[in-house]
Amino acid sequence: MDHGEETILELDRIVKKYRTKAFLFGARGQEVIALNEISIKVTRGEIFGLVGESGSGKTTAGRLIVRLEQPGEGKIYLDDHDITSLKGKASKAYSRRVQMIFQDPYQSLNPQLSIFDTISEPLIIHKIGNTKAKEDAVWQTMKSIGLSPPHDFAHRYPHQLSGGQRQRVAIARAMVLNPEFVVADEPTSMLDASMSAQIFNILLEMRKKLNVSFLFITHSLAAARYLCDRIAVIYRGNVVEVGPGDEVIENPKHPYTQALIDALPKFRYSGDKKRYQTLIRAERRVPEHAGCPFFSRCKRADPIKCSREKPPLMRLGDSHSVACFYAEPGIKTSSGDNA
Amino acid sequence: MALLEVENLTIGYQSQKGFLKAVEGVSFSLDKGRSFGFVGESGCGKTTLGMALMRLLPPNGRIEGGRIFFDGKDLLEKTDEEMRKVRWQEIAMIFQAAMNALNPVHRVIDQITEAIHTHTPSHNKDEVYEQVRALFKFVGLPEDRMRDYPHQYSGGMKQRAIIAMALACRPKLIIADEPTTALDVIVQDQILEETKSLQREFGISIIYISHDISIVADICHDIGVMYAGQLVEYGAREEVFDNPVHHYTEALLSSYPTLTGEKSQLMPIPGEAPNLINPPFGCRFSDRCTEARVSCRSNPPVWLEITPKHKVFCHQCGKHCGE
């Protein structure tokens, strides 16, 4: 795929912290670090996968990009412009270029608005074209998403559509402004396999026809493999591995990525043997926020180095980076292979 | 003799728009110590089937026909009182999103204790405590967390607690309906491993209901594929997955992205599932099937045998049975 090397979106050492509310009986509000200095670069026209489990911070990253929340530290760049603290008109102009597809098709559409109203809403907000132009834009978007014939759907309400159809409406709403960058936050996790497949194919087509760049947030490595040009694996707020999709999946270097692949049920029954076995059975106790985030579960970890120093992303091969001191084979830890 | 033998089970719901036939004519059997997985998309009837086996249908649900033989006795002939004895002691169920089934104001240990106590009131307090301790150990929950409240548990821990509760009375059969959907991949894997070792150690039979084929393929001996309320293919897992015959099974398999192997384009299944209030008379998959013939729409399909352990509900099995 010829994308050109232009970076469309960049997250530069983003930090996001939350303070949990204090319970009445017990612990005071704790500080949770959702994103711990993450940096990501997405090329124009690329589908970039952000893969992680719940609590990894992947959704938070997406929300920061569409400015539903503000980062504590760090900067976000769209097309080399610093958009971290935009306000007012500039913020509104930003929303024309960057959009989001939400996870839950049952909650992301206003139940009181018809499909036509929902899709035309962004056009109305940004005062694009007259009534007729708006109508045409809506029809065209609906057709390209597969909601055909458009006027069949236009006057229906969300509860009259299936989950897959609703999600397509959500995509239409995101695409009607012709954005340059779209954050897709687990768009298929609430859909059946067949509907998910449709959505994937729609995203691929959007990228092909309009050269839109996507940040595809998911917990499914298999989906990421299918859709994404590059994949970043995120664990507890840290990017632990980044690289071309196929490379990360066939040749994972970080023990967490390897554990994820081990854990996936294999399609054809392939025996009990795990390929990488990088997890230890019981978690180690570890001081908060120090050292490698994966230290508490890592078989390969060095008890001294890994508990004190946080490994930075180190370039391994051709655009494949890993945040692990012992990622390369042949490097022994001081403790050998003991857990 | 099989532990569970279901014959021609038909279940429906009374809704405002009419009578919805959620499950029609499902038959299968499950031996002791084996696991059977039901796979299908939402609306195919698999959850209804699971609930019906425990006779836990909502008030507007009715079992219209068929028999459920559990341990030789027909469950449909039992009174409510008799069913209550069967539930939990002989058949336990893990519902979808079961983690929300934990009462937030009671300690976890109390809830499990209560479950045991309700069904085996004869055991004294110490015996029950020991049982709970053993259960915790078995499902991999740390003992020092026994006296915690549910909100102090993570998602995976809550699910393990639910499994412990289901095991509490040593049932012969566990029906698990999407027990790991809300969990992360690594936790899910651990729980599936534990489920497999549960089976080996206690010889419990499991019915596993899921929309995710890969999980079902991983832990079940036999698989049943459901579509629009009917069983369309069933057999040993290797046979069904390596050699899918029914066109829906094939289509379902090709709509999942895979981690290994060739990256071919995902083929979504065109069209929509039929309305179950007025299902078509012929094959219910015919209007979405790429190989459908005219006869498929007008005549209901029949059961064809591919191998003695692999059967398909279709008019044509093509190359698979040398027709």
Add this chain to the structure above:
Amino acid sequence: MSEESIDKKPLQKFRWISRFHAGWAVFKQSLLGKIGLTLLTFFALMALCSFIPPLVNPMYQPMAGVDPEISTVTGPSMRHWLGTDFMGRDLLSQLLAGARIAFMVGVSAAFMSVFLGTTVGMIAGYMGKFVDTFLMRLADIVMVMPALVVLLMLAALFGQLNIWFIVFFIALFRWPGVSRVIRAQTLSLKHRPFIEAARVAGASHLRIIFRHIMPNVLPLSFLYMTFQVTSAIIIEAALAFLGFGDPRTVSWGMMLQWVWKTGNMFKAPYWLLPPGICISLITLSFYMLGRAMDEVLDPRLRKEWETG
């Protein structure tokens, strides 16, 4: 292309109609709703008919009617179906006029208080923080004030109060209750993904409140309107009974005041009972309507009859 524009309007109207039909189907199943609606229809007819007696004969005027032959309290007769009051005025026409006043006061006051309460509730719920705290403390202060007592004081200060003044003040005292409920609803809506989607699309706060939150909150507002009507009617009746109503209007409360003041409470049951019963019944019927509407608007019920 232009055909599609033409298609749009009729289908949209159709939507409201189909929603109404669906709501009606649920409503019909509620016994309370049916009784309430029947009673209300009856009272509405009463209100409509209130214009008839004076047209038949000027002596049937509720306030100014003078029967040349009767000038005291009399019982029901052919001339006066319910009898006459202490000035010889026809009681039935007074009762009918009272129905009109009840609806007017009830509905206007309810509408105003719900309008105010909904707006405040939405703004407080959506803006949060300082605005929310300020508005809710204001609501608390108003809610704690004894409405009747304050109105009485005002009446004592300014003499007899005009009926619209009364309506306005009832609304002013009743909005906090509505605003609390609407605020709670707004809070739960605020974090729903479709609101976030609107924010991501670039919508301003005002647009989100009125285009996205309000339509979802209005059903609840309408529901509360029915409850507010009952309290408005009772407050007006109480005021009138205590002698602080608008002397130029005939309401049921006013009728009760006259019965009491002229010492006829135990002597003229045909005068005492009808307005009392009417007040009770009309408030009851609005309440029943509200309860039935609750079932109609309950989202859990809604899913059952709107999908599939």
